[in-house]
Amino acid sequence: MTIASLSSVSRGTGTGRLAALRLPPTVALSFAVIALVLAWSLAPGLFTGHDPVNGIPADKLLGPSAAHWFGTDHLGRDLYTRVVYGTASSVTSALIAVVIGVAAGGLIGLLAGFLGGWVDIVLARLVDVLLAIPSFLLAVIVVTALGFDTVNAAIATGVSAVAVFARVMRSEVIKTRQATFVEASFLLGGSRWHILSRHVLPNASRSVLPLAVLQFGLSILVIAGLAFLGYGDSPPASDWGLLISIGKDYLKWPWLVYAPAFVTIATVLxxxxxxxxxxxTD
Incomplete structure (x- = not known):
């Protein structure tokens, strides 16, 4: 092979790598939206100077303007500020739900798929029972048992997601366990723990990351739905679902519903x- 051909191959490889690293515009925009939401949750005071709890009665129910981007509510509070300060609760609750779902569901699926036998039968039947109950209904049942609170709503949402993660992890573990390199490790005398931790778990968990990201968005919706129904924190909290619930009582001023609903939808999408x-890109 000539130097020129080697050079062209090198350029082609470099171009291919750059193309692989280049994000589609919609993905880049999605990352920008998520970055903004995370910044709101970490440092809300950097994005607004209004008080999220105490309003100015004379400024109640003002429409969106340069002074109040999302308008004001029935107590004269800046709605944009309320949405920004409510982001921390919504994001934190969704993260708690995802962690519970990944940890509990992943462990159940890992044990069921790797051990097999009666362990797989028992755990699979448990997962089937959880899947038979609609996730939102299961979340309502759990949060009713634990008490009306945003953290409890997050726990309830995480419990409702356990079955999904368990089913995905189990199928990936079974597929990975039948791979040639896993069988070779068994033949070379590898222990079950070594094979599980070094071979099965890293390869089986690849499909869990996209599912966890997807579940994060679904958890935001479920937690917002629970807050809308009154199963979350009570006012003056500013969870996104609670803001929509309060806004529905003032239909003549639609921005009270549109603003938090738009932020919720944009985040989930x-x-x-x-x-x-x-x-x-797995």
């Missing part, structure tokens, strides 16, 4: 787009 991109 961005998370879903990132999840689809992760699945394609």
């Amino acid at each position: 961005s998370v879903n787009r990132i999840s689809r991109w992760l699945r394609k």
